[in-house]
Structures are given as C-alpha cells and as structure tokens.
Amino acid sequence: MKLLLRMGILCFGLLSLGAFLVSFNLVRRLYIGSSGNAAAPLNYHFSLYLPDNRNSFFTGIIRGAERAAAELNAAISIHSIDPVKNELEMAPYTGVDGAIVCPYLDDALARRQLDRLGTQKIPVVIINHNVPNDQPWPFIGTNNFDVGRRIGIIAGSLTPEPLSLALVYSDxxxxxxxxxxxxxMGITTALGDRLAVPIRGFKTKLNPLDAEDLLYRLFRTHPDINIVVFTDPNDTIAAAQTLIDMNLVGRVRIIGFGADPGIQDGIRKEVIACSIVFNADRIGYEAVQSLAALRRTGYTPTSIDTGIEIIGKDDLQ
Incomplete structure (x- = not known):
C-alpha cells in the first residue's frame, strides 16, 4: 500500500515538473520573440534649425536629413531659427546629441549662438551659409563663388550683346x-569685359509679390537690363509671369533658382532660360551623417561641397 502511495507521489511530481518545464520554455520563447520584435533604442537625437520659409529648397533639406536619420536609427527634430521664437537660444539646454544650423542672421549673432552650443559640448554642423570663425564649424553646402562663376558662364552664352545684369537676392x-x-565675384570673373555695367543687386522680402513689384520698377528705371538672375524659387515663378505680362519674353532672359513644377514649365515655354538647382536633399543627408561622425569619432570633414545642377529646356524633354 505504501509502495503504491509512493509511486503515485513520484508520478505526480514528475508530471508537475514536466508541466513546469513546458510552461517555462513557453514563457522563455515568448520573451525572446517579444524582445526581437521590440524597436531598438535610438542612437542619437539631432536638431535641425531652419528659417520658417518652407520652399522646395528647405523641404529638400528636411527630406535628406530624415533619410539619413532613418539609416542611422536616429531622431531628427525640426526647429525655427527665427530669433523671435528663441528656439536656437534654448538649444544648449535641450540635451540633444548634435545640432544642424542654417544661419541667416548677421554673422556676429550667429557666431555667438553657435559658440553657446559649443560650451555645452554639443556638436554643430552649419549648412547653406558659412560663418567665418577662428575654429571653423563643419560646413555642408555650395561654394557660392563657383555658383556665381557658373551663372556668369550661362549668362554669357544667352546673348552676344553686352550684358546688363541684375541679381535679385531674397530674404x-x-x-x-x-x-x-x-x-x-564669381559672375564678374566669368564675364569680365562682357559686362556693360557693374552688376546691379536688388533684394525682395518674404512677400511672394515682391518680385513682381520689383520687375515693374526695375524696367522703368533700368530699361537696359537684359539678364535677371533670381535666387529664390517663388521669385522666379512670379518674375516669369511678370515678364509675360510686360511682353518682355525674349528681350530679357531670366536665370532662375529651383526645380519647382512652375519653373520647369517656364523653362519649357522658354520664358525662363534655365534654373540653378542646389542639391538640398544631399545637404540635409550629409549634415546628419557628419553629426553622427562627430559623435562617434570626434572628427568630420571641415567642408563638403554638395555642388549644383543647371536645368535647361534640353534637360526637361
């Protein structure tokens, strides 16, 4: 009787142990499976500071930065560089792993803000506009002397006449x-004595209608102008329509900026001679990659020239 009782207890114990091992193995497999499906922790958190103007150029920078961040398993947050909003002023206290800054303030103020990031040991990469400094920050963007030289070469090929060139900057x-x-300087170097008069510089504000108003005033006061170069996509599109309205297509040649659909349409119709395109996507991408290199190794190239592309009618066939 006692023997049967002992055998029953032994069997029950073995069954209990088997059930425990099965349960333990199931829990272990579920834990491993859930851990494998969980998102890996982010490597870095970077901040990107841009002007509030969200034209195709700045949109391209954001797109490139987000693409690089995805490859690096990093987070990228977009902020305004407008001094009224104080977002860049607060950057040293955010604890981010690095900052990408597109300065458009005067160089002294931009330098002060960038130095404050440095005092908090936050790596900085600047894009689009270089800020001179004793110890330069890594710069990602274009060489504007080379941009001007390329514009000068194009302008010289558009007409055999002496050139009266207006260059329209923009906020x-x-x-x-x-x-x-x-x-x-680049334009003058390329054109030399082809320039009938020194380059005339003008500037539009943030209002998209400024380019239209500027052209009406420009051709009243300087009717000799035969080449107008724009540095903003919105101004380029507005100017093309104004040229049509003033019946100046063919007499005045426009060199635009950007690859927006409206600009491409103007090139096809030969209202716009050609357009300068900065590689905005690459600027954003290389900026994030440079920040990641600074975090990993403490080193990144001092300057990366992302180059430009020139699109004309033959490129849009």
Missing amino acids: KAPGIYGERELME
Whole structure:
C-alpha cells in the first residue's frame, strides 16, 4: 500500500515538473520573440534649425536629413531659427546629441549662438551659409563663388550683346544673400569685359509679390537690363509671369533658382532660360551623417561641397 502511495507521489511530481518545464520554455520563447520584435533604442537625437520659409529648397533639406536619420536609427527634430521664437537660444539646454544650423542672421549673432552650443559640448554642423570663425564649424553646402562663376558662364552664352545684369537676392534665400560678395565675384570673373555695367543687386522680402513689384520698377528705371538672375524659387515663378505680362519674353532672359513644377514649365515655354538647382536633399543627408561622425569619432570633414545642377529646356524633354 505504501509502495503504491509512493509511486503515485513520484508520478505526480514528475508530471508537475514536466508541466513546469513546458510552461517555462513557453514563457522563455515568448520573451525572446517579444524582445526581437521590440524597436531598438535610438542612437542619437539631432536638431535641425531652419528659417520658417518652407520652399522646395528647405523641404529638400528636411527630406535628406530624415533619410539619413532613418539609416542611422536616429531622431531628427525640426526647429525655427527665427530669433523671435528663441528656439536656437534654448538649444544648449535641450540635451540633444548634435545640432544642424542654417544661419541667416548677421554673422556676429550667429557666431555667438553657435559658440553657446559649443560650451555645452554639443556638436554643430552649419549648412547653406558659412560663418567665418577662428575654429571653423563643419560646413555642408555650395561654394557660392563657383555658383556665381557658373551663372556668369550661362549668362554669357544667352546673348552676344553686352550684358546688363541684375541679381535679385531674397530674404526667402538668406544663405545666398549672406555670401552675395562671393556670388558677384564669381559672375564678374566669368564675364569680365562682357559686362556693360557693374552688376546691379536688388533684394525682395518674404512677400511672394515682391518680385513682381520689383520687375515693374526695375524696367522703368533700368530699361537696359537684359539678364535677371533670381535666387529664390517663388521669385522666379512670379518674375516669369511678370515678364509675360510686360511682353518682355525674349528681350530679357531670366536665370532662375529651383526645380519647382512652375519653373520647369517656364523653362519649357522658354520664358525662363534655365534654373540653378542646389542639391538640398544631399545637404540635409550629409549634415546628419557628419553629426553622427562627430559623435562617434570626434572628427568630420571641415567642408563638403554638395555642388549644383543647371536645368535647361534640353534637360526637361
């Protein structure tokens, strides 16, 4: 009797142990499966500071930055560089792993803000407009002297006549305006004595109608102008329509900026001679990659020239 009782207890114990092992194995497999499906922790959190103007150029920068962040398993947050909003002023206290800054303020103020990030050991990469400094920050963007030289070569090919050239900057494209001397130097170097008069510089505000008003005033006061170069996509589109309204297509040639659909349409109709396109996507992408390199190794190239593309009618067939 006792033997049967002991055998029953032993069997019950073995069954209980088997059930426990099965349950333990199931729990272990569920835990491993859930851990494998869980999102990996983010490597970095970077901040991108841009002007509030969201034209195709700045949209392209954001797109490239987000693409690089996805590859690096990093987060990228977009902020305004407008001093009224104080977002860049607060950047040193956010604890981010790095900041990408597109300065458009005067260089002294931009330098002060960038230095404050440095005191908090936050790596910085600047894009689109370089800010001179004793210890330069990594810069991602275009060489505006080379941009001007390419514009000069194009302008010289558009007409055999002496050139009277107007260069229209804009608050909507602050990086180019910040390096306007380099741009004009490049154009002058390329054209030399082809320029009938020195380059005339003008500037539009954020209002999209400024380009239209400017052209009406421009051709009243300077009817000799035969080449107009714009540095903003919205201004380019507005100017093309104004040229049609004033019946100046063919007499005045427009060199635009950007690859917006309206600009491409103007090129096809030969209202716009051609357009300069900065590789905005690459600027954003390389900026994030440079920040990641700074975090990993403490080193990144001092400057990356992302180059430009020129689109004309033959490129849109």
